[in-house]
Amino acid sequence: MTTMTIAKAINEGLRASLTNNPKSLLMGEDIGPLGGVYRVTDGLIKEFGADRVVDTPLAESGIVGTAIGLALRGYRPVCEIQFDGFVFPGFNQITTQLAKMHSRSGGKLTVPVVIRIPYGGGIGSIEHHSESPEALFAHTAGLRIITPSNAHDAFWMIQQAVDCTDPVIFFEPKRRYWLKGEVDTENPGPASDPFKAHVLREGSDATIVAYGPLVPVALAAAAAAEEDGRSIEVIDLRSISPIDFDTVTASVKKTGRLIVAHEAPTFGGIGGEIAARISERAFLHLEAPVIRVGGFHMPYPVAKVEEDYLPDIDKILEALDRSLAY
């Protein structure tokens, strides 16, 4: 066991992939000598050279499009998109090309590309640096989307993403980059399947589902509710596409109540999908409607007011109150 931050855990995971898989390579803006704006690739160019840690021209479509070409030649590129709000110039390549290549070739071609995207708010940044666009990708068949919430998962999940034959969007909770945790670099343990949700805390009165940056918030809300005598189960979804509905359903059948929390706007979001599926799978077990806690239907607000926008402990507790009072 080693203690490290999430950023360092991803760095170590990438180092392991580059070491273990000679076909893997990293590409992105400023990922070379600078080590990325968040230093996630720090030191890797020195170790693996500029052919495997590629500083690219400043062009996101170019990064994703050339990664597809490299994958068609047998490589496993890991692209870094510098910030969530800058993925959109590459959106066409991701949704019309990367996601569909395997399907349109009748299964003859595979494009094992990983796209790393630091996402989410809470860092006091300027416009386009705080967004949560995961639902836009989840709506596209052919992509897998995963997001770690702790260092151990981050270390293993990035390697699993590189090993995956399908394209993977790897959302990194940027405001948790410096969150430290214990990492077992020898044994993934429960992290052996990146597409499986984890029950982080058992409870009997209600379930909170969260992922990425909101997992610590959900755990804190559950701890606060416990002081009021409420037993809350917390699930870290980990995978946004596919979603491990079996784990969520089993929990809801036990607790009868479900809160889904994410930073992204609730309208058209992952919470709505979970609410719909759970209402189909566990309708007679539900004691209250599924309640979503998330962003508002507006562009991500300016940093000075982002605390009002973001889901926090109080908003989750308020949702729990509503659910339990139903």
Add this chain to the structure above:
Amino acid sequence: MGATQLPTPGINGTGLDRQSPVGGASSDPAAEMIQLLGPDGKLGTDPVFSDYAKRLDPEQLRGFYADMAKVRRFDQEATALQRQGELALWVPLTGQEAAQIGSGRATQRQDYIFPTYREHGVALTRDVDLAELLKLFRGISNGGWDPTENNFHLYTLVLAAQTLHSVGYAMGIQRDQKLAEANGSNEPKAAVVAYFGDGASSEGDVHESMVFAASYNAPVVFFCQNNHWAISVPTEVQTKVPLFNRAKGYGFPGIRVDGNDVIAVHAVTEWALEHAREGRGPVLIEAYTYRVGAHTTADDPTKYRESAEETAWRGKDPLDRLEKYLRNEGLADEAFFEQVRADGDELAAHVRSTTQNLQGPHFRESFAGVYAEPHPLVAEELAWFEEYSAGFEGDEEEGAGN
């Protein structure tokens, strides 16, 4: 091959010191265009590319003609199949045969080709069964052939997306070759050809692909067929400078070639591929040609261009000029042309019968290719569909799609 002298790539392109107006509209394309075989069927000379033309033996020249005639016959058959309801859509290539056969025949087996969706002639040179191309247009497959079999990628319909794939693939070739050289292996060097058109040249992906290719010196040949019309919009709306001049801005050679002159296209592409394979970086070729027919079978050119323009271009027909040359030089007799016609009809018959027998897949196959690894949602939806379908078993299959 080894004796061939490569022109020194100068800063302004081919190193040929041809005059090319920078920043101005192309008033006289002929002045800056490589042409060897003119519309009159006479072979001219060029200080660099004549040497390439001299490498061609009569067998190859006859082969070019046979290829062009075959793919034109194929094009007619596919158009007919669309008119008869056998295809949802067809994308004719008539007029662009020389650009496609000349460039395709310049590639070697180890090269990899990224076509757009009109490269039926290139497909022929890569030994793709042309009947396979029709699966896409019959609505029974989004691909149809195995791209790894002939190094001929699937058609790409989102314009210019494949130009970036080409550069990435070329970056992969660079890494493979580095490794091969380190291991002392002596595999033939490879390059990539990225096809696109004058319309697609406006897409941002073309710009990004040229930036990446230049930065990494990637072995890629950008082959732009300027056929003068992006559906109904003329090239002047896409560019104020001759397209090949754009290469200068990226720092690699750009060449305009008469796209209806199969000998010049072959020579220029061969030069560019050697340039790329030898590690000298990318080249942009603008093949100056014309889409004689409609954009697709759903298009109506009479709404946006004069028939006089089409007539003028028919006078520059790529097949006619090569036929004149072959006859004048005594390189082909009537029996040859008879044989070409017979081969074309045979191909057309093959394509027709194969197409008519191409059945659609069962819908359940659509679930199989979404992901390469097992996926619970896809499995769940397939299970639901199978159960739902089973409920209809034994019913009359009136109007069943399959």
